Amino acid sequence: MRDKRYIWLPAVILIYFLFMTFYFGTDLLAQGQTLRFVLTVVAEVVVIIALFFFLRARQRLKEEREHNRNNTNES
Numbered sequence: 175m176r177d178k179r180y181i182w183l184p185a186v187i188l189i190y191f192l193f194m195t196f197y198f199g200t201d202l203l204a205q206g207q208t209l210r211f212v213l214t215v216v217a218e219v220v221v222i223i224a225l226f227f228f229l230r231a232r233q234r235l236k237e238e239r240e241h242n243r244n245n246t247n248e249s
Contacts, residue, residue, distance in 0.1 A: 177233070179233065180230040180232075180233050181226075184222050184223075184226040187225070188222055191218050191219075191222065195218075199215075202214075
């Protein structure tokens with residue numbers, strides 16, 4: 175489970191984001207704060223996507239480092 179952190183962590187944050195968007199977003203839209211709503215949604219989606227790519231790159235580097243360490247120990 176820990177190996178796929180780049181999948182489950184952004185997914186959990188995405189679920190939280192969707193809940194908060196529907197919970198508070200309706201109030202913002204009802205108050206006429208459409209720009210604030212849209213900017214918040216866009217910013218949160220960008221952060222979640224950036225988190226996914228950052229964690230995926232980190233996982234790849236970790237796997238590459240372990241692979242190199244194993245190859246060095248075999249020689």
